[in-house]
Amino acid sequence: MSETSWGLWGSWDETASLLGKQVGQVTGPDPVEQGSIRRWLEPKEFAADIHTDVNAALAAGYNDIVAPASMVFTYGIAAYWRPGDKPASIDDVPTQIQIPVIFDVPAPCDKSFATSIEVEFFEPLYPGDVVTCTSKLVDIKPKQLKVGEGAFLRQEDTFTKQTGEVVAISYLDIFRFVATKVASD
Amino acid sequence: MSAAHSLSIADVVIGDELPSIEIPITLQRLVMEAGANRDFSLMHHDVGVAQTTGAPDAFANTYFLMGMFERLMRDWAGPKARIRKIGPLRMLIFNAVGDTVRFRGVVESLDNNTCTVSLAMWVDSERGQTVTANAVIELAG
Numbered sequence: 001m002s003e004t005s006w007g008l009w010g011s012w013d014e015t016a017s018l019l020g021k022q023v024g025q026v027t028g029p030d031p032v033e034q035g036s037i038r039r040w041l042e043p044k045e046f047a048a049d050i051h052t053d054v055n056a057a058l059a060a061g062y063n064d065i066v067a068p069a070s071m072v073f074t075y076g077i078a079a080y081w082r083p084g085d086k087p088a089s090i091d092d093v094p095t096q097i098q099i100p101v102i103f104d105v106p107a108p109c110d111k112s113f114a115t116s117i118e119v120e121f122f123e124p125l126y127p128g129d130v131v132t133c134t135s136k137l138v139d140i141k142p143k144q145l146k147v148g149e150g151a152f153l154r155q156e157d158t159f160t161k162q163t164g165e166v167v168a169i170s171y172l173d174i175f176r177f178v179a180t181k182v183a184s185d
Numbered sequence: 186m187s188a189a190h191s192l193s194i195a196d197v198v199i200g201d202e203l204p205s206i207e208i209p210i211t212l213q214r215l216v217m218e219a220g221a222n223r224d225f226s227l228m229h230h231d232v233g234v235a236q237t238t239g240a241p242d243a244f245a246n247t248y249f250l251m252g253m254f255e256r257l258m259r260d261w262a263g264p265k266a267r268i269r270k271i272g273p274l275r276m277l278i279f280n281a282v283g284d285t286v287r288f289r290g291v292v293e294s295l296d297n298n299t300c301t302v303s304l305a306m307w308v309d310s311e312r313g314q315t316v317t318a319n320a321v322i323e324l325a326g
Contacts, residue, residue, distance in 0.1 A: 036221070043217035044249070045208065046256040049189070050264045060191070060264035068259075069268045070251040077223040097224050117247060118272020118319075171272075 007176060010106020015140060015151070023155075024100030024135035026078040032067050032129045040071055067125040072159045072168045075125065076133035100135045101153040101174050109150045109176035119170035129161045143175070150177025191263030191325040194300045203261040203290035203304070206253065210284045215243055222248040235281070242282040250274065250316055254306050257288045258322050262302075265325035269301065274318035278310075286310045290320075300324045 030036065037051050049056030050066055057065050067075070077097050102112050125131070139154035153174050159167045208214075212230070219230050224246045227234035235243045254271055280286050290306035301323045308316040 039217075040221040040252065043214045043221060044252050044256050046252070046259070048256075048259045048264065056264060068252065068255055070248065070255045070271065071222075073248055073251070074222045080223075080225055097226060114247070114276070116273045116275050117251075118270065118274065119251070120270045121268055 007102040007109060007112050008104060008106045011108055014106040018105050018137050019140055023104050023137050024098060026098055027132040028075045028077060029079045032075055032125050032127050037067050064126045069121045075131035076159050101137055101155040105137055107176050109178055111179055112174050112176040114174055116173040119168050121168050123165040123167050125167055132160050134158045148177035148179040150175060189263045191265035193326050194297055194324050197292055197295055197302055199292050201292040203257055206257055206288045208286060210245055210280055210282055210286060212243060212282050218249045224248050240279045240281055245280040253288050254318050257290055262322055262324060267323040269323055270321040271318060276316055278312045278315040280315050284310045300326055
């Protein structure tokens, strides 16, 4: 499974120098609100009243309409464009959601793909909440795989709301590598 | 789901299967999904870019898969359940335009003291098993 991209080039020493450090922080541009929740539910054909009906949410023990737990990622994503920015084309490095261990952590690698993600949820998200995502590089594991030589980089993302409460903590594993050259006769 | 019943820990036994969800992956659904979850990586809505990554067509992104697993759990457990953890979630095969995918899950273990249930979940399609994920959900009591 590949989500290829170039990533930030540098030495393994530069990669190691960032281990345990913050490598990114983004505050989502939009607060939690009912319209974005409805649009998120729609393509999944997801019908749960706690996300759309305040009375149903109160009856289930929430303080208000509650955002789906996994929407925390969406509310922690930066805006993509500013007025006047050039649209992406096929020859560009793909515009992706922020993944600092690819785009902000140097490594001598020109390919990468995500292998695994896990997320633990804590405080619920309610209308008006604003999410900040703080990313750390928490592990580097050199590895030779069939596709090439490189390392697994683990990104810890801590999602907090404006009160400082932790909403979720996720771990994303990315394999960054240089593709193995196929020998030719 | 209206005035839905919420499962309690006493309702659940190891091996219980969650009612599966079958959903076709269409380009319209992926475009709606990208707009809603804000993952605008090109391979999830542009067939040309998707094919440069080895995929047969535009393919579903991680946040769609996460959200569908959340729906699978919510449909089963009801409004009072609290989703505590999803993952590790591993993507094995592309879920691409034209595929019909099924989200499925089974109860692996339960803890009566904390009212939590551990689930093994997966996605399958004509291509085989495409995604696996574990999860922990806290039931109403």
